[in-house]
Amino acid sequence: MKIIDVKELLNAEVLCGEDMLDEEVYSACGSDMMSDVLAYVKEQGLLLTGLVNPQVIRTAEMMDMVCIVFVRAKKPSEDMVRLAERAGIVLMSTETRMYEACGNLYVNGLNGKVVRRDG
């Protein structure tokens, strides 16, 4: 799924990374716990979260994720937007709640399987 499709399905506002909306995402992760996000390996991921602090951007950067969607109308600070711009990560904000947002993306095809690294 392209990032622009995510934006449209969630009726989200793009906060930075407008030029990357044609990039593809194959899997997504919805969580407010960054350590849980870090426990799963995936390619080209999308992060949905209701957590707003700079570690959200760093976590996504470490995981090579290309897009973060803040749910429940959460908005990142200017510092976070700058961090994301530097890391080449698209930021979006949607009024949709987490459960609904994940379900919407899943039924519309964003259901890439996640591989957990063991040992």
Add this chain to the structure above:
Amino acid sequence: MAEPLVFHFDVDGSDFTSAGQASVQIKKSLRQLGLPSEIIRRVSIAMYEGEINMVIHANGGVADVIVTEDCVEIILKDQGPGIENVEQAMQEGFSTATSTIHSLGFGAGMGLPNMKRYSDTMEIDTVVGVGTTITMKIFLNQ
């Protein structure tokens, strides 16, 4: 790459928002060296969790990353409170972090298990009241 490359960082323990800067920098440096992306991701996630731990529990510390022909070694050293029970600390879900840390998205008891998961070897040398040194290796040829 004949000589090992050594990167040194001071991890500031006073500011949670800046935690992870060393890992971001290592990620960039390893990219410049042309290492495989899977290796880079494992190194940076393992180091990032370690950095977060140093900031949450030990008021910061120092991080050294040594890159040789066959491995990337990460050495994280702090003068924090030490780990009382390493076996317990290695269990997923065990955490001594405060509710403030939980509200920041960490302290789920996944830090050390994640570090072990993403490294090939991990050694914890800890003395209560003195500090902790964690050495992780990620081999390039596996």
